[in-house]
Amino acid sequence: MIISHKYKYIFIKTTKTAGTSVEIALSKFCGEDDVITPLMAKDEVMRKKQGGMGPQNFEHRRKLSEYYKGDWWRLVTQGKRPKHTLFWNHITAKQIKARISPDIWNSYYKFCFVRNPWDRAVSRYFWNIERDGVQENLDDSLQNNDPNSNFEIYSIDGQVAVDFVGKYENLLADLTTVCEKLDIPFGGELPRAKGTSRKTKKHYSDILSAAQADYIRQKCSQEVELFDYQYAKASQV
Template identity: 55%
Template sequence: MIISHKYKYIFLKTTKTAGTSIEISLSRFCGSDDIITPLTSVDERIRQELGVMPQNYENYTRYLDPWEYRLEDINRLITERKIPKINTTFYNHMSASRVKRGIGSKIWYSYYKFCFVRNPWDKAISRYYWNMKKQGKIETLDESLQRNNPNDNFEIYTMKNRLAVDYVGKYETLMEDLEKISKKLNIPFDGWMPNAKGNVRNDKRHYSEVLNQEQREFIRKKCQQEISLFGYEF
């Protein structure tokens, strides 16, 4: 995840949508005050070679706005005469509601917020092979679907079941959408993207050749909001 004060945007990182590659690429243009969350050690080495490190993500402190005060905050303000504040540590795949709470309403509403989504059936297969190869989980596809929520991205970019971002790009048109975002924000994006987490999946079959009818309908049911919202079809 990136919160860029330099370009005034918030990139909410969803799962299995090339989010790590996007984050590494955009990190190159961040300023010293921007918030960049850490990656896994392998992916972090790619970014370190570019001279970029995670920064400002731990113990981010801000004072609460008056309308955010809770009873304990009011009591503290009265008894200790201290303006209430909170500390937040930002991390990858953080939900929109938690990011908003941590960064504050002023920044949240004034910055351009974006994320990426992916065809839910394709994403489920990608996750299955990722877990098998990188995490060493020996399980069937059915077990993977039951253990991993196929709709896990929804709360990252929504609040109270409503879109909480200004733009949702698609994995299927990633470069085109990222270029649109960069142009709008005046980010000097040059089209470079690392192949982070790539070359994991040996089985290159289309998801329609892997999923049986029951598995298809399971994903359709779990991800019906996302499917309807972005017009995905099997």
């Protein structure tokens, strides 16, 4: 997630939509006052190699009235003042709005990316396997990882809360459109972060059963309708 005071935008990071790649690309143009949330260690290495700015301004020092017993112990024994995390990776629009001034929320350009819900669910399934090192059942993955979780990130009270929703399927063009609007000197270089977790080239329709596809359709009905996503067979692509 990025809040750029330099270019006056808020990038809300959804899951499995190349958000880390977008974050790395945008962090090259951030200023010292901008909010940048941390990535996984290997992604921070990529960000550094790409010349992007690392995590900053996502925490604030706790007031003395906010200290817990352990905070006082660390202050006395280690000289460390405790910090409070204000912003994190997949923080929701509602949480961001509650943590910034109304002027910033209302005037900054807010954007995010979405992805075909069926393809995203399969991507999440393979990502979980790589991250946890455990072979998870696909039915369990769908039950444990709400396919509609992204809508909850960029909406407030059931309404889309951003100014622009780009599509993963049109990622580079949509990001370029955003950068042109904001006068960000983006040159089209988009790193491929977290792009190796899917160990098969099979189309999502060759992986999902009819019941699983229907479950995703029902859970993600808002995104399907809003962004005209279709469940396509591999032969139709």
